[in-house]
Amino acid sequence: xxxxxxxxxxxxxxxxxxxxxxxxxxxxxxxxxxxxxxxxxxxxxxxxxxxxxxxxxxxxxxxxxxxxxxxxxxxxxxxxxxxxxxxxxxxxxxxxxxxxxxxxxxxxxxxxxxxxxxxxxxxxxxxxxxxxxxxxxxxxxxxxxxxxxxxxxxxxxxxxxxxxxxxxxxxxxxxxxxxxxxxxxxxxxxxxxxxxxxxxxxxxxxxxxx
Numbered sequence: 465x466x467x468x469x470x471x472x473x474x475x476x477x478x479x480x481x482x483x484x485x486x487x488x489x490x491x492x493x494x495x496x497x498x499x500x501x502x503x504x505x506x507x508x509x510x511x512x513x514x515x516x517x518x519x520x521x522x523x524x525x526x527x528x529x530x531x532x533x534x535x536x537x538x539x540x541x542x543x544x545x546x547x548x549x550x551x552x553x554x555x556x557x558x559x560x561x562x563x564x565x566x567x568x569x570x571x572x573x574x575x576x577x578x579x580x581x582x583x584x585x586x587x588x589x590x591x592x593x594x595x596x597x598x599x600x601x602x603x604x605x606x607x608x609x610x611x612x613x614x615x616x617x618x619x620x621x622x623x624x625x626x627x628x629x630x631x632x633x634x635x636x637x638x639x640x641x642x643x644x645x646x647x648x649x650x651x652x653x654x655x656x657x658x659x660x661x662x663x664x665x666x667x668x669x670x671x672x673x674x
Contacts, residue, residue: 477523477532481539484515485547509600509647512564514658516540517595520570521587522662530578533591537570559610565602569595584663592659596651600644 520533541563548561573591580586 474527477519477536478539480519480523481536482543484519485540485543505600505604505643506647506650509603509643509651510654512566512603513569513596513599513651513655516566516569516599517573517592517655517659518662518665520573520595520662521591521659522666524574524577524587525584525663525666528582530574530582533570533573533577534567537566540566562607562610565606566599568602569599572598588659588663589656592656593652595659596653596655597648599651600647604644 516537520536523536524530524532526532544561544563548563551560552558572594573587576591576594577583577587580590
């Protein structure tokens with residue numbers, strides 16, 4: 465029955481990755497990233513790095529195969545591009561949804577696991593830190609390559625968007641001077657315990673499936 469257990473968990477990878485992506489694109493009435501990328505970039509960075517690392521390390525340790533984390537992030541990316549295409553088909557502009565960059569950070573998690581010869585604790589400490597530090601950098605580079613997200617947010621308002629989530633002009637200098645640095649620092653600290661949680665969930669799953 466080993467094949468059944470493996471097949472079930474590979475299916476779970478797809479299910480959890482898709483649901484993680486739904487959490488991202490539904491958090492702000494389908495365009496959380498577009499509306500809040502500049503105004504709440506630190507919050508976005510922390511939520512995305514922790515969400516990515518908990519699922520990616522869970523399945524990477526379960527399979528024991530470096531590359532599973534990248535597979536997980538790839539599913540999230542593909543699903544978000546599907547959602548982007550759906551909005552585009554409805555007549556919204558191409559930049560209405562900005563797809564977050566998860567894959568490079570997941571590759572660093574896989575690399576840390578592979579380079580340490582499948583050491584779980586190294587994957588938690590090194591991989592978790594790398595994910596938290598790298599994700600804000602990759603996503604800020606991604607934002608710099610597109611049109612101003614706030615322009616799209618103001619030009620195409622959603623009537624169902626609650627007032628407290630209405631896009632506002634960024635107040636960078638008043639709260640923090642470097643959203644990338646603050647997001648990377650906080651993400652690096654928080655991603656490690658979240659990665660440990662993902663590893664622990666893997667242990668519990670083995671006991672449940674035994």
